Amino acid sequence: QVQLVESGGGLVQAGGSLRLSCVVSVFGYYHMGWFRQAPGKEREFVAAISWTGGSIDYADSVKGRFTISRDNARNTVYLQMNSLKPEDTAVYYCAAARVLGRSLSSALNEYDFWGQGTQVTVSS
Numbered sequence: 001q002v003q004l005v006e007s008g009g010g011l012v013q014a015g016g017s018l019r020l021s022c023v024v025s026v027f028g029y030y031h032m033g034w035f036r037q038a039p040g041k042e043r044e045f046v047a048a049i050s051w052t053g054g055s056i057d058y059a060d061s062v063k064g065r066f067t068i069s070r071d072n073a074r075n076t077v078y079l080q081m082n083s084l085k086p087e088d089t090a091v092y093y094c095a096a097a098r099v100l101g102r103s104l105s106s107a108l109n110e111y112d113f114w115g116q117g118t119q120v121t122v123s124s
Contacts, residue, residue: 002024002028003026004022004023004095004114005023005115011121017080018120027075028098029098030113031050031099031102032077032097033094034046034079034094034095035108037090043108046062047066049070049104050103053070056068057104059106062088065084084122087122096114098112
């Protein structure tokens with residue numbers, strides 16, 4: 001059973017930074033994504049990175065502020081979040097999509113495995 005474990009969330013002031021990590025328990029060929037869900041809102045795409053790291057996509061709301069990266073030797077994906085805003089407050093989820101010939105996607109239903117989430121709170 002593939003498990004994803006996120007870490008690195010917390011409380012930070014506006015303008016600050018956080019780095020989220022997600023470890024995948026079982027090695028495999030996965031595209032990786034980060035999504036978030038704020039109270040009362042639907043889960044939304046944040047960023048994604050292909051298995052090779054050669055393809056990356058970001059939501060418009062985080063472009064220029066967030067950076068996704070991965071270390072396949074450590075089965076880990078990261079989300080560096082800079083210049084955080086109160087509207088970035090949400091539970092952040094890591095997700096994995098088996099490659100199986102598929103291209104990188106921002107769609108939630110393209111992802112096969114999900115973590116439990118880590119809370120990020122940005123105070124104004």
